[in-house]
Amino acid sequence: MSATREDVGGTPLPPGWAQPAHQPDAFEISTTTFEQRATETMARPFARRAIANATDHAAALTTARFVGIDHDALRDKARQIRAHAIANLPDYLDQWIDAAEAHGTIVHYAADESEARRIVAQICRDEAVTRVVKSKSMASEEVSLNSALEAIGIDIYETDLGEFVVQAMGDRPGHVIAPILHRTKDEVHALFSTMAGRELPNEAEALTAFARDRLRHAFLTADAGISGGNFLIAETGEVLLVTNEGNGRLTTALPKIHIALVGIEKIVPRRRDLAVLLPLLTGHGTGQQITTYVTMVAGPRREQEPDGPERMHVVLLDAGRSALLGGEFEEALHCIRCGACQNVCPVYRQVGGHAYGWVYGGPIGAVLTPLFRGQVEGGELAHATTLCGACDDVCPVKIPLHDLLLGLRRRRDEEGCVPRSEQLAFALWGQVWSRPLLYRASTAVARGSLRVIARDGVLSAKAPLLRRWTAGRDLVVGRRRS
Numbered sequence: 086m087s088a089t090r091e092d093v094g095g096t097p098l099p100p101g102w103a104q105p106a107h108q109p110d111a112f113e114i115s116t117t118t119f120e121q122r123a124t125e126t127m128a129r130p131f132a133r134r135a136i137a138n139a140t141d142h143a144a145a146l147t148t149a150r151f152v153g154i155d156h157d158a159l160r161d162k163a164r165q166i167r168a169h170a171i172a173n174l175p176d177y178l179d180q181w182i183d184a185a186e187a188h189g190t191i192v193h194y195a196a197d198e199s200e201a202r203r204i205v206a207q208i209c210r211d212e213a214v215t216r217v218v219k220s221k222s223m224a225s226e227e228v229s230l231n232s233a234l235e236a237i238g239i240d241i242y243e244t245d246l247g248e249f250v251v252q253a254m255g256d257r258p259g260h261v262i263a264p265i266l267h268r269t270k271d272e273v274h275a276l277f278s279t280m281a282g283r284e285l286p287n288e289a290e291a292l293t294a295f296a297r298d299r300l301r302h303a304f305l306t307a308d309a310g311i312s313g314g315n316f317l318i319a320e321t322g323e324v325l326l327v328t329n330e331g332n333g334r335l336t337t338a339l340p341k342i343h344i345a346l347v348g349i350e351k352i353v354p355r356r357r358d359l360a361v362l363l364p365l366l367t368g369h370g371t372g373q374q375i376t377t378y379v380t381m382v383a384g385p386r387r388e389q390e391p392d393g394p395e396r397m398h399v400v401l402l403d404a405g406r407s408a409l410l411g412g413e414f415e416e417a418l419h420c421i422r423c424g425a426c427q428n429v430c431p432v433y434r435q436v437g438g439h440a441y442g443w444v445y446g447g448p449i450g451a452v453l454t455p456l457f458r459g460q461v462e463g464g465e466l467a468h469a470t471t472l473c474g475a476c477d478d479v480c481p482v483k484i485p486l487h488d489l490l491l492g493l494r495r496r497r498d499e500e501g502c503v504p505r506s507e508q509l510a511f512a513l514w515g516q517v518w519s520r521p522l523l524y525r526a527s528t529a530v531a532r533g534s535l536r537v538i539a540r541d542g543v544l545s546a547k548a549p550l551l552r553r554w555t556a557g558r559d560l561v562v563g564r565r566r567s
């Protein structure tokens with residue numbers, strides 16, 4: 086543990102900065118369609134530029150990180166580790182629970198989102214918690230934990246810098262690793278200046294110092310710290326966290342109660358597996374060899390230790406995960422949430438994370454959302470992809486995202502979620518294009534028709550049947566020979 090209560094100083098919290106803006110509930114934002122949400126982002130040119138710059142930068146760092154390393158062999162090894170851990174998930178979970186309880190950790194199991202909210206709220210009530218500091222946790226986003234705790238009068242302070250901004254803006258994270266990737270420095274400067282009640286220097290160092298000063302007070306006055314967990318190590322009963330800002334350590338070490346909310350799929354069998362998984366997680370997430378802090382937490386403070394919580398609770402979150410075991414989509418559980426597939430996805434890079442309507446964006450979001458939230462809320466996301474396969478090529482644990490997306494499209498069709506007219510159209514198209522003669526005849530007719538309405542070989546926004554395609558781009562009419 087790296088800090089004690091004496092290490093962090095500062096003045097008391099100023100009045101007027103008690104509780105940041107209410108964050109929208111994860112379940113509130115999925116009533117719109119992908120197209121509506123994507124249109125909103127695309128109407129914000131700053132957001133598009135910020136997303137493109139940030140994802141370009143992250144993808145370049147990842148490529149540079151693995152130069153001179155047999156990256157593919159490392160990914161193969163990681164795939165084996167994740168496949169083995171998930172195939173034996175119940176056994177490794179039992180092993181982890183035994184080891185964690187031996188350290189004094191209190192372990193809970195939440196079958197779904199509402200149970201997770203209820204368990205964490207009950208712990209907070211039992212422990213008379215009124216103020217919580219949180220380090221970044223996508224699992225807590227999944228269960229809308231903040232709004233559940235706010236509803237029982239608890240002050241919550243997000244302590245990851247990006248999450249701090251997200252919370253103060255009343256926004257939602259736009260990326261699994263970089264929550265404010267869709268925001269610019271100028272927006273953060275305006276926000277912090279408003280919060281400070283004075284014009285702050287528009288410099289990263291000054292803005293960070295402002296947030297740090299505010300957050301230190303929150304750390305010192307919080308009754309509980311809530312974290313996620315990047316891995317659960319079965320052989321030791323530890324929860325492993327990777328962070329770059331130190332807020333994870335303060336969250337888990339300073340308050341008297343530590344609650345970790347972790348998806349059950351985060352299990353790894355042994356510590357030595359991290360020699361493979363950690364470099365891949367950090368390299369694909371931020372391009373680093375290793376993050377600034379790697380924290381392994383095992384139980385509450387022991388007698389001889391200078392800091393650490395008096396009690397440590399871990400809430401193991403299922404929420405749709407165990408239903409995937411042994412099925413067609415089990416490989417989705419191999420994900421280590423590095424965000425690399427988001428950075429390279431040509432759809433995500435245009436529309437950002439919010440367009441996906443729930444917690445996860447990009448290819449992994451298009452897979453997890455329908456699996457965890459069902460076809461009605463997330464089914465259309467399997468079509469929000471070009472199927473270019475860039476995500477498959479970059480995934481550090483080699484999840485075949487492209488195949489999973491095709492499987493979800495198939496399942497959507499089988500479950501009758503596709504309109505009859507669309508089914509008939511594709512059935513007819515399949516019949517015609519699987520016969521060479523009909524294929525050639527139909528393409529000749531299409532090409533001839535398009536040439537009639539095209540001007541100088543280009544079709545712009547005028548063609549009624551193709552208006553949605555040509556509204557954003559010109560269509561060059563196909564030539565006889567390519």
Ligand code: SF4
Nearest residue numbers: 420421423424426480
């Ligand atoms: S699917 Fe692969 S690339 Fe995407 S977040 Fe998960 S581990 Fe990273």
